Amino acid sequence: xxxxxxxxxxxxxxxxxxxxxxxxxxxxxxxxxxxxxxxxxxxxxxxxxxxxxxxxxxxxxxxxxxxxxxxxxxxxxxxxxxxxxx
Amino acid sequence: xxxxxxxxxxxxxxxxxxxxxxxxxxxxxxxxxxxxxxxxxxxxxxxxxxxxxxxxxxxxxxxxxxxxxxxxxxxxxxxxxxxxxxxxxxxxxxxxxxxxxxxxxxxxxxxxxxxxxxxxxxxxxxxxxxxxxxxxxxxxxxxxxxxxxxxxxxxxxxxxxxxxxxxxxxxxxxxxxxxxxxxxxxxxxxxxxxxxxxxxxxxxxxxxxxxxxxxxxxxxxxxxxxxxxxxxxxxxxxxxxxxxxxxxxxxxxxxxxxxxxxxxxxxxxxxxxxxxxxxxxxxxxxxxxxxxxxxxxxxxxxxxxxxxxxxxxxxxxxxxxxxxxxxxxxxxxxxxxxxxxxxxxxxxxxxxxxxxxxxxxxxxxxxxxxxxxxxxxxxxxxxxxxxxxxxxxxxxxxxxxxxxxxxxxxxxxxxxxxxxxxxxxxxxxxxxxxxxxxxxxxxxxxxxxxxxxxxxxxxxxxxxxxxxxxxxxxxxxxxxxxxxxxxxxxxxxxxxxxxxxxxxxxxxxxxxxxxxxxxxxxxxxxxxxxxxxxxxxxxxxxxx
Numbered sequence: 001x002x003x004x005x006x007x008x009x010x011x012x013x014x015x016x017x018x019x020x021x022x023x024x025x026x027x028x029x030x031x032x033x034x035x036x037x038x039x040x041x042x043x044x045x046x047x048x049x050x051x052x053x054x055x056x057x058x059x060x061x062x063x064x065x066x067x068x069x070x071x072x073x074x075x076x077x078x079x080x081x082x083x084x085x086x
Numbered sequence: 087x088x089x090x091x092x093x094x095x096x097x098x099x100x101x102x103x104x105x106x107x108x109x110x111x112x113x114x115x116x117x118x119x120x121x122x123x124x125x126x127x128x129x130x131x132x133x134x135x136x137x138x139x140x141x142x143x144x145x146x147x148x149x150x151x152x153x154x155x156x157x158x159x160x161x162x163x164x165x166x167x168x169x170x171x172x173x174x175x176x177x178x179x180x181x182x183x184x185x186x187x188x189x190x191x192x193x194x195x196x197x198x199x200x201x202x203x204x205x206x207x208x209x210x211x212x213x214x215x216x217x218x219x220x221x222x223x224x225x226x227x228x229x230x231x232x233x234x235x236x237x238x239x240x241x242x243x244x245x246x247x248x249x250x251x252x253x254x255x256x257x258x259x260x261x262x263x264x265x266x267x268x269x270x271x272x273x274x275x276x277x278x279x280x281x282x283x284x285x286x287x288x289x290x291x292x293x294x295x296x297x298x299x300x301x302x303x304x305x306x307x308x309x310x311x312x313x314x315x316x317x318x319x320x321x322x323x324x325x326x327x328x329x330x331x332x333x334x335x336x337x338x339x340x341x342x343x344x345x346x347x348x349x350x351x352x353x354x355x356x357x358x359x360x361x362x363x364x365x366x367x368x369x370x371x372x373x374x375x376x377x378x379x380x381x382x383x384x385x386x387x388x389x390x391x392x393x394x395x396x397x398x399x400x401x402x403x404x405x406x407x408x409x410x411x412x413x414x415x416x417x418x419x420x421x422x423x424x425x426x427x428x429x430x431x432x433x434x435x436x437x438x439x440x441x442x443x444x445x446x447x448x449x450x451x452x453x454x455x456x457x458x459x460x461x462x463x464x465x466x467x468x469x470x471x472x473x474x475x476x477x478x479x480x481x482x483x484x485x486x487x488x489x490x491x492x493x494x495x496x497x498x499x500x501x502x503x504x505x506x507x508x509x510x511x512x513x514x515x516x517x518x519x520x521x522x523x524x525x526x527x528x529x530x531x532x533x534x535x536x537x538x539x540x541x542x543x544x545x546x547x548x549x550x551x552x553x554x555x556x557x558x559x560x561x562x563x564x565x566x567x568x569x570x571x572x573x574x575x576x577x578x579x580x581x582x583x584x585x586x587x588x589x590x591x592x593x594x595x596x597x598x599x600x601x602x603x604x605x606x607x608x609x610x611x612x613x614x615x616x617x618x619x620x621x622x623x624x625x626x627x628x629x630x
Contacts, residue, residue, distance in 0.1 A: 009502050011401070011465050015208060016215075017157060020164035048168040049197060049216075055206050059500040 002071040005063050006082040013057040016048075018085045023048040025081045030069030033078060035062050045078075088312040092265065092290035095276045096365050099326040100263030100285040100303040101319075104296045104312070105241035114187035114224065118179070125179045129186035132226040133172075137163045139222065140251070147254050151278055158250050162219050171197065187227045194220025207398065214269075218249040236260050242301055244292050253278045263303045265290045265310060280365045332370070335613045340371050344616050348625040350598060354615055355411070355606040357584060360386075361399050364406045366609035371616075374411035374468075376532065376606020377584040378403065380456065381418050384425050390452060396459035404467035413470040413532070413606075414460050415511065416453070416485075418442045422548075437540065442475035447484055457492040464504035472509040472532055477516040482527045509579075513537035518566045525577035532606070533570055535585025539563050558587065568600045575601060582606055594618050 010018060026033045026045035033045035035054070038061065043050035045064070056062055064082075066075045118125050140163045147156035165171065171193060178189035197220075198213040235256060236243060243256070243264040253275045256264075263285040269275055279286040285305045302311045302322045311318060345351040355376030356367040367375055383391050383399060404412050419425060420441025433439040446453035460471055473485050486508065496503060510517070510524055513534030517524060525531070536547070542562050545552050567583070574581040582604030587593060589607035594615065597605065607615060 007500055009500075011462065011502055012208060013206075016161040016212065020161050023164065023168070044169070047170050048164055050168075050170050052209065052212065053200065053204070055204055055209055057206070058502065 002066045002075045003063055004075060004079055005061050006079070006086070007061045008056055008058050008086050010086050011058050013060070014051060014054065014086060016052060019048050019051040021085050022051060022081065025077070029074040029077060031071055031074035032067045032069075033074065034065045034067075036065065037062055087314050087318070089309055090290050090292065090312070091309045092287035094305040094308040094362060095279050095286040095288060096284065096305050097363070098263075098283070098285035098303075098305045098329060099322055100242055100305075101322060101326060102262040102301070103239065103241050104244050104265075104299050104301045105236060105239075106292070106294060106297040107235045107243055107245045114191065114228070115185055116182075116188045118183055118185045122180045122183065125184070125186045125189075126176055128227065129175055129179070129190065129223070132186065132190075132223050133166050135226045136219065136222045137166050139226075140166075140219075143251055143254055147278075150254070150258075151282060155278060158215070159254075162215060162251075165216065165219050166223070187224050190220050190223045190227070214247075214249065218251055221249070222251065242303060244296065248275045250275050250278060253282075258282065258284075263287075263305075265292060265303065267292060283365075283369065332610060332613065335617070336369065336371060339613050339616050339620075342616065342620070344373075344619045346598065346619055347621070347623040350624055352598065352602065352619065353582070353604040354612050354619070355413070355582070355584075355604055356609040356612055357606050358403075358609070361403050363609065364403050368406070370609040370612040372609060372612045374413070375403070375407060376411075376413055376582055376604060378412060378414045379418065380414055380416060381423055384417060384419055384428075385423060387425070387427075389427050390455070393455045393459045393462075396456060397462045400460055400463035400469075401466050404463045404469055407467055409467050411468045411470060413472055413509070415472050415474055416443070416460075417446055417456055418474040420445055437537075437546070443473050443481055443485065444475065446473075447481065447488075450488060453485075453488060454492050457489050458496060461489075461492055461496055461503045461506065462501055464506050465502040467504070469504060470507035470509060470530070472511055472530075474511045474534070475513060475537075476510045476524065477514050479520065479523050479527060482510055482524060486527070511584075512570050513541070513585075515542050515566065518570050521570050521573035522577065525574050525579045528579060530579050531570055531574045531581045532604075533567055533581070533583045533585060533588075535563070535567070535583060535587035538566060538585065539587075542566060558590070559593070563587075564593075564596065567597070567602075571600050571602055580604065589615065591615065591618050595622050595624075598622060598624060 008014060023046050034042055035045050036042040037054055037056060041054055043054050045051065064078050066078065140159050144156050144159035147159055174193040175189045178184050178192055179186065194217050197216040201209055201213040201216060204210055235252065240260045240262055242262050245266050247266050247268040248264065261284060265287045267290060269288040276288060285303045287303055287310055290310060296312055299312050302314050302319065304311065304322065343351055344354045353373050355374040356370065356372035357377040358364065358367060358375055359379045360382040383396055400414065419428060420430060420439060421436045424430065430440060460469060463469060473482065476482055493503065507529045509528050509530035509532060511534045512518060512521065512531050539558060540547055543560055545556050571581045580603040583597060583602055584606040588605040589611040605615060
């Protein structure tokens with residue numbers, strides 16, 4: 001299992017578009033990716049509406065948990081995705 | 087004649103017969119007569135078909151309203167790939183022996199309800215999206231094409247609500263305008279209507295017997311007239327003809343620079359009094375917003391508007407302007423503009439009283455709420471702040487210091503912000519006289535000629551008895567303007583005019599000769615002004 005945290009800089013938080021892109025990117029990986037908000041609410045990164053349902057706002061820090069498959073590569077891919085899109 | 091009111095999406099006039107569209111309640115049977123596997127296969131095929139349709143809509147929207155607005159259809163496609171959505175549909179089919187149609191519409195309702203409960207306004211608006219995609223899949227399942235909402239005659243469409251996809255699919259050559267009972271001015275449908283330049287009203291409590299009647303949407307006054315009296319109809323036709331003339335002028339002057347025959351270029355911006363005016367700013371091809379009167383947010387509110395409320399409004403304006411400059415004037419309340427919850431005392435002499443920056447500097451929390459909202463919006467485009475009613479250097483320094491406090495607070499919260507240019511309104515004789523010192527503190531000046539004239543001439547413009555004494559071209563005012571422009575330029579400030587005089591076409595040449603950098607006028611004055619500027623030749627000796 002690998003974990004990293006990321007603080008959202010997109011002023012609207014994780015809205016529909018980044019959530020959709022995230023789902024697409026996460027589906028392409030061979031690992032399971034879960035994102036968790038402070039307080040424990042979590043959603044699978046592949047689930048667009050569940051991720052939107054977390055209502056993550058700008059400035060909030062979320063934790064990415066990567067399990068199974070090539071965790072190293074998946075974590076790196078997710079980190080890069082965050083920087084580019086959220 | 088009947089009049090109904092609503093929220094206007096676009097300042098425009100539409101005249102034509104009303105056509106009421108009722109969404110046909112789709113009758114779906116609940117219990118399936120085939121196996122769950124077969125039902126799910128039906129659903130899956132319909133889902134893929136719906137995604138293809140959405141792909142087509144994306145391309146159409148891309149053409150008509152641009153990528154930013156079209157992306158909603160891309161998101162709709164992605165929603166139909168969502169695992170939870172698919173699982174929910176499958177669950178209903180499997181456990182209830184339901185038809186695919188029933189499973190999809192139930193899932194759509196459930197997801198929409200979950201979004202509608204969220205605290206975030208943006209997320210709440212997503213409920214309509216989930217319903218929209220579910221309806222599309224059900225229609226495919228039932229073998230129905232997209233419903234024909236209009237017949238062959240051009241008309242004003244009336245409906246309970248319009249989904250984004252319905253809005254994009256409408257035949258624009260027949261759609262004169264539309265009226266809906268539901269929907270917010272923030273919805274995707276509203277944004278699309280604005281971008282497509284279609285007069286529209288939302289939140290109208292319409293009646294079924296309106297169908298077929300002649301009506302006028304008056305977007306300027308947020309209302310619709312049903313079977314208008316001849317006199318009103320003529321007035322509206324004239325207004326519409328004016329809009330069309332303006333449009334023709336726009337077509338001939340669009341994208342052309344505001345440049346004189348001898349090559350001097352100046353900026354022409356627009357003044358706006360509320361967020362809904364942004365459409366007009368873009369329609370009239372203004373290069374920016376030179377005066378965003380932020381007080382409407384306070385005047386339209388029953389209590390102090392929160393930072394988030396203000397942020398959403400500023401952001402919408404800044405985003406819509408897409409990188410063009412937006413100059414937000416901080417709260418200018420007091421005098422003739424009153425909001426009860428401010429609990430301002432009655433004054434003998436309100437024009438000279440407790441107002442604008444004087445309120446802001448003494449009620450610091452009110453001021454900071456607004457400044458934080460503006461700073462947050464600055465991440466989305468090009469934002470400038472200007473402070474009104476300045477009479478001293480100390481006031482400017484205090485205001486800047488408070489602005490810096492706000493910036494530091496937001497930085498601590500990890501909020502993104504852009505660079506914000508700072509300026510002051512020059513609208514008191516005191517500010518003109520000390521313009522050199524003020525210019526050292528800021529990056530631009532904007533001359534508020536209405537107050538400057540009133541304070542310089544000591545004439546109350548509301549008093550009709552004084553009309554004989556009032557001279558808007560009084561040499562004292564013109565000299566003050568010249569002095570301000572020169573002082574600003576000595577210290578590297580650009581100088582604009584945002585008061586009524588800026589639109590006075592008999593003074594345009596004078597202002598240009600004084601070296602003014604920008605004129606900010608009402609949106610409808612932008613193009614006439616451009617026409618004048620393009621006909622001037624400053625290299626010739628001034629006419630006597």
